[in-house]
Amino acid sequence: MAFELQRPHVAVACLLVMHYLAGVLSIPDPRKREALIQQEASMQTGGQVVLSDAEQRLDSLLFKMKQREVLGAEFPPALHFFKARDLIRTSPIFSLLQKMPKGGALHVHDFSMTDPEWLVKNATYRPHCYMCFTDKHSIRFIFSPQWPEPLPRCSDWNLLENLRAKTINTTELDDSILRNLTIFTDQDPETAYPSQDVVWDVFEQSFYALWGLVTYAPVFRDYYYQGLTEFYMDNVMYLELRALLPEIYELDGSTHDAAWTLKTYQDVTRQFTDDHPDFYGARIIFTIHRGVNISRMNGVVETAMKLQKDFPDIMAGFDLVGREDLGRPLWYFREALSLPTDRGVTLPFFFHAGETDLEGTEVDQNLLDALLFNTSRIGHGFALPRHPVAKEISRNRGVAVEVCPISNQVMMLVKDLRNHPAAALMSENHPVVISSDDPGMFGASGLSYDFYEAFVGFGGLRSHLGSLKQLAINSIRYSSLTPNQQEKALDLWQRKWDKFVSENSF
Template identity: 55%
Template sequence: MLLTGQIKWLAVLLATMVFSLCLALPLDDYRKALIRTEEMLQIGGELLLTEQEELANEKLMALKNAEITQAMKKNQFPPSMHFFRAKKLIEESKVFCVLKKMPKGAALHLHDFGILSVDWLVRNVTYRPHCHLCFTPSGNLKFRFADPAPPTPKPEGCSEWILLEKYRKQLQNVTEFDNSLLRNFTLVLEDPEIAYSDQAVIWARFENIFIAVSGLVHYAPVFREYFARGLEEFYEDNVQYLELRATLYPVYELNGQTHDQEWSLKTYQEVAQKFAKDHPDFTGVRIIYSNNRKNDVDRVAESVQIAMKLRVKFPESMAGFDLVGQEDKGHSLWDLKEALLLPATQGFDLPYFFHAGETNWQGTSIDENVLDALVLNTTRIGHGFALGRHPMARNVSWNRDIPIEVCPISNQVLQLVSDLRNHPAASLMSSGHPMVVSSDDPSIFGAKGLSYDFYEAFMGIGGMKADLRTLKQLALNSIKYSSLSVDKKKTTKEVWQKKWDKFVDDLAKLL
């Protein structure tokens, strides 16, 4: 059986032969041959659409072309704008309306506490009994549920704990206070380029949001409900299956008792199974246990050992291991190779799903993470923003059919690229490189589910030529490149196909 890369290279060789024959043809025919070959090479270019899909594609592309034409006139194209400003325009888009209804398959690059819109945390969770708040010296927030109050914090770590129920009774404007909490749980601002002067500033803010949210979500009753509501939000956005990077930090009870990684993974498993039982067309969730790349070799080695134990105990739920956190501030994969090679030296199969190449600094050891991820046998490449700068890594990932997980909004908000038409994935998409689209931490970016990122990929990264074939291939890729077993992929694809056929029928009838 030919690999994807081999098929593509055969297409290139065939095209070269055709072009050599076309040199004697009129320029118009030669040009058409070039264009047609490029169309075949792009993601989805080899798919043959049914008659109904062709009708649906005509409707979709009419909407897309109308929006782009209007954007050119107004000089206001959402993918070229910062997402915080573009969001309202996206939500008014007819193409976005179609994409929300599209069955997207799987979301394969998500983080544990960035999957659910933050309104629920503020309006519900912070109103629960025994919720305490304190302020760090830098003005950031920390939360803790406790009865009685949590232990008095050290002055350098936090202010005195404040019981929110009592604090709100003293306020004249509770709504404004709640709105301030909402602002502290997302990166959304009116002038992000001014407020976030560089990546160091925005990443510090980004990581502080996780610290604030974690105090709420790591409370055992909230932990379970947060995850269930997050699944519901993605399910409503027509996502069938999720793979979640989770740090599995201790979850605590009201009395201060804490639970370990096994408890957390078991809880994830139980909630996902119940959700799938209540929603038979939902495949489920698998967890990618993650550690911070700032940690040293010894601590990463401990996490790798834990990951191996969890994989033995929870083979259905435990997908593998990754390292998370800002790449530019953390250790390179090669620095940590001693820890990361432990499974191989023990003859143990621990799949890796490495974040790699989420940087603009070409030629650094961090930039070379895309090479090291392949050397260390990664299953997928998280972001892979730097992949286009490494021809060997690009060829290896193509020939070994290792996809990149493209997260457009995340890459823009975290200042890797400002105009998504210039995203490196554009050239990869046009050459049919293996990839999936995901949303990383949608709640922190003010997004929801997967539709916003699909819009940015379809309208901006894919350019004018991306059509229904592109969308179909990306959805199919998400199932193909998931960590599901062969049988689970088959059943998931069958369910997806029924949803896709209905989506196509509805789109074809669109007036």
């Protein structure tokens, strides 16, 4: 009882002490607080961009849109993209981003750049198209004037023209083909893809499935033109494409080499820019799968050096592709990758590095090795914030990180895009560009979906129109274009940007 009676006196004593301390310490100066807030805001991507009056009006509209989005019942960046896509499509921010001139897409892969529905509706309806079913529940294609030779571990070939003639519901058949050419699913994605191993296996099977379609010469040309069209319609004016430069085959079975393939990319690009004068162009980064042996890598680097010399306008450089966690690290190929320097030959590198969550492994050192080999950019760089030395070198050298938000989420490196490491990179204006990696595989055509995830998910309410403007400028400044070409591209982009702002700042 005595204890209970003393408690009010203790409370009064505490209040007196707090009152005394408030007088001694005082509340921090609100002007200093505001200065710190402004200092942080100025450090983020686009924090130093000065907006015109029209841009400020558009920025105010964007901020109101984002406030509504953040307070909504479901926040798309917190959801798996396959669940969020329909929500994103209804977003006024997304609609605005579709209209926005986004500059260049600097990290896109050759046979996943185009909506696979185009392949189903176009390529598979062409004459002489055969399909078989594999024992891994996938499909394969080939174009042939006569019945093709059987493939190992595949059913008998079916001429699609005959198969469709016997099928009552061709839409159902087309939908089943489409499901094999993409990893997008209407099912619960966490159930469909319970691990990285599963999603990567399905991802690779999808590439095998479409291979026989896109490596057929007539389809190859049209597929690339269609891919450029999709990016152009999404207000992307420049593209750097990572391409395997595989053998391309004709109907009679004859094949073309890597030089022919690269020249075809060059010819189709020129045709597209002739047809669309406000599209600046495209360049190719020659790639090889990181699972090859040393002898094969030596030969490929030799080929890359020759192609760089013979096709300087279209050839941007060289890279390794494939799942980083299971592939050989860059250091394994150090002798082959040193050939250009040893011979005094210029072959720019654009290495995938840090597309992993395996800390401390040999693969996790790819970031440092990429920088040791003077990579021009870092593909993905998901692990970069865990490597302070690599991060500092990247910043000091101006080696931009090609961030692909949707790819990193779908391939199970991050669940909630608000937690993506690039959010921290952008908060300190680290060199960053946004790209879409494999948009055809993910049901994310073009670049606007990835811009949405970066703008709304990474930045929250802090990112603004200046952030978007800086990201678009970055995509040209950190491209493989020469300084003179960059200035021309920026002039073209600026005209598009001014038109976009004037039409939407009301």
